[in-house]
Amino acid sequence: MIHFKKTVLLPLLLSGCATQALETAPASPDRPWQPNVAANGELVPGKPGSHALAVPAGYTLPSNSQIHVRPPAPELATQAGHAYSLPELIDIAQSANPETRRAWNLARDAALAVGITKSAYLPRLTATVVGGYNHSRNDGANPSVSNVGIAENAINSGLSGLNSALGGVRNSRSGAGEIQTLGMEWLLFDFGKREAVIAATKQAQIATNVLFTAAHQKIIYGVTTAYYTHAAAQSRVVLLCKARDNARFVEAAAVAKLHQGQGTIVDVTQARQATAQTELRLVQAEGDEQNTALELLNAIGISPNTKLETLDISGRPLGLDDIRLTDAFVQQAVSRRPDVLAAYANAKAAKSRVRAAKSEFLPKIFITGNVAYTTGRLALSSVPGVGSEAPPTLNLSSNAFSSLILGGITVPIFDGGTRAALLKQAQDQSDSADTTLQQTVDSSVKQIVVAENALRTSLRAYTASAKLETAAMTSFEASSAAYRSGVGSMTQTSIAQNAYLDATLAHSDAYYAALIAAAGLAFGTGSLNQNEGSSIPSAM
Template structure:
């Protein structure tokens, strides 16, 4: 009866435990076409578990709740206090390097890589582990019958009497118990491993070099991103400025058309065409003003500050550009490629992969080690050894009750057979090294391509800037002549409108070519690895 009750309780317990894992399905969406109901706290934060019917409940739908714990950063206090100050490109780059979250993440990664080197060096030192174990043990012996062997007739009489007595009382029973404590200090020291630790240390050191290089690369990327965003925003501001002037010219032409109509020299068609030209310019101005807002937000995002921050940027228009047509030599390209952050990082990664191959080969060789412990036992636990607990402790051997014991062992561990695992790991390391070398070669080739493309973009931009300057001069002359002729009753509104549109396009093209040259110069500086916060652009002027 007792056994049946125990089996019933055990079966019920197993059924309950088996249902614990599948019960978590209740926290998932119930159907593929039914919205998920999250478990919310009072402040709207999503918590683990099923939706609480007593808490905050959202109406069914696919809109997630607002978490009040998530806040938008306020405007940058330092920049907000300098109202009226126009920030230069160098100032914005300096702010970005200290506030952009990407620099902090790269910094943390570099610090983690440095700590990995320290961890690798720590494997050369012995490991000491202190352990305190306390417990209670109990042993019971049921039905053991004492007997006398080789006792002759007297022994047989004794054994028969004891057997009859045990049959009456159900056998002899005895038990013993004890409690105690064990205090141990364990030592593990790997003395020699045929270069495995040395290879691992070399690999993590190369990984640290790569992390430091990528930290520098992240700063270069931020400098480049801020530079591009700065010039793009400046180009948008310049377009607004020139379109405002174009709108004034369009209004002057419209006023001239209305004056000619008033004096009987023009037609209503001329007036409507002039109004159309004015409206088209107004539309382009509105679109350009929207671009200013968008490029400003891109600049703020590149800097890494709150979008709520408002500041003014320095006017960089009108700077003279050096128009000399120079080409990069092969020696300069070689030097530029060899200092690019991505190339240097790929080179460090390739060296680390080669060190991993050496570490994998050392797994086939023996290891010489020393291990030991010192233990003090109190009480009556009656243990001869204590197994190690966790990866940082070794088993404690040679225990004696109520005494201090110690043992020190030295040995050689020789790998014999592991089902081909070490061979597979070696092959993996070799494949990874080969892949790292291929990545390095591809990175070098891509770097050369980027430098040449950036150089061509700069020369194209300079040529476009020169041509657009001539076009703007000719368009200005044509508009001045057409406008003067129309005011004097000689020209037509069609010619004047065409000259006006040509001037607007030429002016904007010249402005865009100017900023495109600055952006292309920055791209060449970034491509050659020469972009720095003190020289945020490749000086073409």
């Protein structure tokens, strides 16, 4: 009865242990989770104990002191006050940005995958050592005989009395032993499966290496656009500072005329309104400048706490020649884009996987063997091997040395359609890879044409905004002079002032938009590099 209770209670206790893990989950859907927090603020497994760190009330998690914000980039801290050019920041990004290291690790993993698949041509050697100790004991038994006729009861009674007098028949036996084996398996011929697998892995490695280059191009493009965007924000701040000074000059003129009895309070109010509007736009522009600086640091991949000064690139001449991409140039550009090259390699890898799937229908030739040495007296007929590739060991009850080598051929006959399904999957994947390649090519052509249109539009906008800025400046200077001479109105001066400010900002924005569009075209054609990220192509 006691044994029955133990047998029933033990599974119940074990099942209760599994559900105890619910104590570490949130208690209810409408209450905050109470984590188990170490003294340093780190979240640790388990339910909170009596000595756990108290957490803030509500849904605020504790601060982990083991997580640190990166300090300013040391490569920039050593050159405080230096204005960095775009190529300098790109060089820093290529070594500091985490994306390059991740892409590099993926490329290394792909190279190792090729080495792993090549190892399929080599034999597999497995060494196994099995040892143990065996002990058995017999506490005795009541001897008896049967089928002896009328004397059976008398004989059994005599044997039972003798067994009781002698205390029963007892014996014990023990022994130890071990076996040492060295096994070998070698696939000699498989009708090209290993070759196809290696070819697919090599193509996958090419795709990974191409994507490593793509990661660098992406970083160059990201730093380039962030650099020009930040430069545009800085230029807007400078221009708005000048506009604020102009607005204050006009406001001072309106106040002076009012004191001279030539102006009105309405003129002064309009002038002050124009000054306030310009100051508001300046505050907003300064905030944008700070945000774009953070975006630049993030694109480089360094700490946001880094103080960075960039080189002033305003006023550089732009190549304003009309850009027309020829079909030959588009063909060359598409064929060198990283995404197209990676899609092409993936398509070839998929075809190799189809060949590997077809080889599963063919025989395989192999050899296998092992060398074993056994010693001891375990009184066992067999001991299972350790590991999926280890052969069973036999008869650990003697000292023996044995060796075995076998050769064979395996021919797949029936597997319920598994190989046919795998082949169909490989063929479908190959078809999808070919379709993806064609789609990638078409998308690349579209991106190149769109980038060309964007650059051509930006250059035309830059030219048009230059004319607009010149006309707006002339209008503002004329209306301002007329107002000071007493023949103009403050309304006309304010309108001209706002128009001149908008035209100046538009011209500046068009300048940096053309630089960003040029970088976009270079990125789209797969020709963006560290030294040409800021160039405007003059002809293609």
